[in-house]
Amino acid sequence: MTLFTGIDHVQLAAPPESEEKARHFFHTILGMPEIPKPEDLAKRGGVWFDCGGLEVHIGVEEPFSPARKAHPALRVHNLELARERLQEFNWPVKPEQPLNGSPRFYTEDPFGNRIELIER
Template identity: 50%
Template sequence: MSFMFESIHHIQLAAPKGSEEAARKFFGGILGFKEIEKPDLLKARGGVWFGFGAYQIHIGIEEPFSPVKKAHPGFSVKNLESLKLHLKHHDIPFIEDDKLPGTNRIYVSDPFGNRMEILEWI
């Protein structure tokens, strides 16, 4: 082949109309992602974008809205135990899972019910 995929640029999650502030509180305030200004041509669609490192999370508005329950982004972290304490401090529930050998991992839902996997390789 003459082409090659280089990386994932962003992951899109859906949210209900008018949920931008809840997204900012969760993704920016609690998880610590940096908000990225959307291009002017896309601002009218609503939603909000965040980034960390070379990666982006785009929260897009979807009507009617239905959260994603099975398909999900997976985030690799350092110091999962510290993140778990941080989530508990903010009353964010998570589910621990030990079914992937070589990892500690949890599942957490964003404020809109979208499932996210967070794991640490051991």
């Protein structure tokens, strides 16, 4: 029997005062609804999003350094639609070989953090 039931959230780092850039990418481009942060955490900055039951937290980190290798892999229903959406906003899409038969590609958030999109 496993103790774990799943992943609740992933956190990506961002530089101070980058909330609007995060909203543009995660909400406007990717379509993730914003989740209100608890009052006691809101004063720290950052912004949270709903990703189909998994939360993506963008947290302020200073000094900031993007995660170029470590990354979340976000599942999508339609990888081609996600690719088209990113390209519509001139966002980078880096092709990658399928993983166990599942098509995928990489992109990055506005802060240089690596993000994988995969269709299972």
